[in-house]
Amino acid sequence: MTADQTEFVPGDVSGRLNNVDSVESDARPAIKITHLMKRYGKRGSLTSSADVRSYVSLIRGKASGAVIALDDVNLTVREGEIFGLLGPNGAGKTTLIKILSALVTPDEGEVLVYGIDVAKKPRAVLRKLQTVLSQSTGFEMRLSGRRNLELYSALYGIPKEEARRRIDSILEFTGLAARADDVFQKYSTGLARKLLVSRALFSVPSFLVFNEPTSSLDPLSAMEFREFIRHDLVEKGGKTVFLATHNLHEAQMICDRIALIERGRIITVGTPSQVRAMVGEGVKLVFVLDNVGGSPRNDLQIDLREVAGLLDLRTEISGSDLILTISGKKEIDYNGIFKLLLGTNLRVKSVEATEPSLEEAFLSLISKGGE
DSSP: OTTTTTBTTBBOSSSOOOOTTTHHTTOOOOEEEEEEEEEEOOOOHHHHHHHHHHHHHHHHTTTTOOEEEEEEEEEEOOOOOOEEEEEESSSSHHHHHHHHHTOOOOOOOEEEEEEEEEETTTHHHHHHHHEEEESEEEEEEEHHHHHHHHHHHHTTOOOOOHHHHHHHHHHHHHOOOGTTBBBGGGGOOHHHHHHHHHHHGOOOOOOEESTTTTTTTHOOOOOOOOIIIIIIIITTOOOOOEESSSSSSHHHOOOEEEEEETEEEEEEOOHHHHHHTTTTTTTTEEEEETTTTTOOOOHHHHHHSSSSSEEEEEEEEETTTEEEEEOOOOTTOOHHHHHHHHHHOEEEEEEEEEEHHHHHHHHHHHHHHTT
């Protein structure tokens, strides 16, 4: 076995490398991206000196019509964390994943995976990093999950006996052992997603990249798969996870840190709580009031708008209930609100206080372009 190969230990798919890089990788970030640039445009064939000059202009971002997919991106992903990348369609998430996966070459900048340059040594990078897509592509529908993995072990060139031990270990780790001999076409979407992870674990990667990991999963399956990522892959398996998602609830639930990307630029990086705090340390109070007494709602709204620290007031009628939503500064006059409510015929049935959600922060920061 050469120095850059990884020994697979039966019963252990943790991805802790048993080679000369293991000590060094503990001291380095899992991913370090510096001044990354990627542009797209119509390149055509280079049949003349003019074509070459046009191509060079495109690469340098001077050609008209050039689309900047990634614009001076700088990110560091720490070993052992779940890092989320959030952004609207066309923001650059997929391009970044393709560069991490050595499928696309950046125009400028550097991407290091455990200290290895993706552009210079893509094969070495792919021994440490694997990408899990949301689609169950490449599996034979009439074969069982185990047979599908055996097929891929042959493509990886793994000896038969070693493949058997590795498959048994991976199936046990991913919780598929009991369904391993069912044909793939009978798998639910959640089981198919786990088989994709099983396939990715063949190379014993330290780093897993997910693109929309719970898309098309029902709420229960999505919750279970998020728990699988957090508990099994990260906490139990020692992996580092990078995921791109549109699901803000998902990012808030499982990500240690997130980055918001808009038009190819990273506009903020932090924990979900830190990102929420960027839109202000406000509060939102939701009162559900019994409206049977017929209190003068218009007078109440007029009085409430005079409460110190109030920013927004909304009302909604639901059956016999009046739903009152109050948004305000952190130091809003709570006593003033309750005094006004106690002075009416309304009965408070419930009250809920919340901080700004990640969705509100996302929409606010994206609309401002990070300013």
